[in-house]
Amino acid sequence: MRIRLDLSYDGTDFHGWAAQPGLRTVQGELAAALATLLRVPSVDLVCAGRTDAGVHARGQVVHTDLEDPPPPEVLVRRLNGILPADVRVRRAAVAPVSFDARFGALWRRYAYRIADRPEAVDPLVRGHxxxxxRPLDLEAMNAASQLLVGRHDFASFCKQREGATTIRTLDELSWDRDAAGVAVGTVRADAFCHSMVRSLVGCLVVVGEGRRPAAWAGEVLAAEARSSSVPVVHAHGLTLEEVAYPPDDELEARSLQTRAKRVRDE
Structure with missing residues (x-):
């Protein structure tokens, strides 16, 4: 039976999502909890977004195939009784066999939060x-952001992996302030490559400080090569907020579309 799990976690003490020998990871904790609950040697998990070390999640989605699992509400209660306090399963549901947490997603939405004013710096949320x-000019950052929206090769903002494409469709990149005065960047795309969001934010912070004009962001994108002039901001300001999926009858088609290698639009 395919089960969908929606979970949240504080990434502070994790070495990212993906299981790594000898390191504490979200996948490792969740797989161990499921194995304990179901009394099986191991459990395979597939997630929507493999968050890096220190990155948080409020809307991570995972799927797993289980034999004779307990009812969803019981599964949630028992898992949360085993898991450490920095990981919570918010919901469990039986999913169609065509549901794929990774390849079935339409988009992922992240938020990056920056307190750039003394009155917005709250020690109680310093981990997030x-x-x-220095103060940031959100108007300039939004102007620069619009130059990055669309389907592009984001090689300038990604750590290249052999054989992997860096072409992505960035649907939204915008900045606003919340009620506490914190600058919140909303970043939504079909998928992200390694360190992409943190590099995008680093580029926009340079613009926001007035060290570069808004047009510079477009120049960085067009170069299609990493540059030391683009900082990669700290992981702890980043949170995976939401992952969206199509209706059940479109899941299989979406997975096939996503598995096809992305190409640049002509």
Whole structure:
């Protein structure tokens, strides 16, 4: 039976999502909890987004195939009784066999939070909000952001992996302030490559400080090569907020489409 799990976690003490020998990871904790609950040697898990070390999640989605699992509400209660406090399963549901947490997703939405004013720096949320010593011009950052939206080769903002494409469709990139005055960047795309969001934010922070004009973001994108002038901001300001999926009758088609290698639009 295919089961969908929606979970949240504080990434502070994790070495990312993916299981790694000798390191504490979200996948490792969840797989161990499921194995304990179901009394099986191991459990395979597939997630929507393999978050890096220190990155948080409020809307991570996972699927797993289980034999004779307990009812969803019982599964949630028992898992949360085993899991450490920095990981919570928010919901469990029986999913169609065509549901794939990774390849079936339409988009992932992240938020990056920056406290760039003294009155916005709250020690109680320091593990989730980046404290920045200089004020940022969100109007300039939004102007630069619009140059990055669309289907592009984001090689300038990604750590290249052999054989992997860096072409992505960035649907939304925008900045606003929340009620506490924290600058919140919303980043939504069909998928992200390694360190992409943190590099995009690093580029926009340079613009927000006035060290580069908004047009510079477009120049960085067009170069299609990593540059030391683009900082990669700290992981702890980043949270995976939401993952969206199509209706059940479109899941299989979406998975096939996603598995096809992305190409640049002509």
């Amino acid at each position: 909000v980046l404290a920045w010593p």
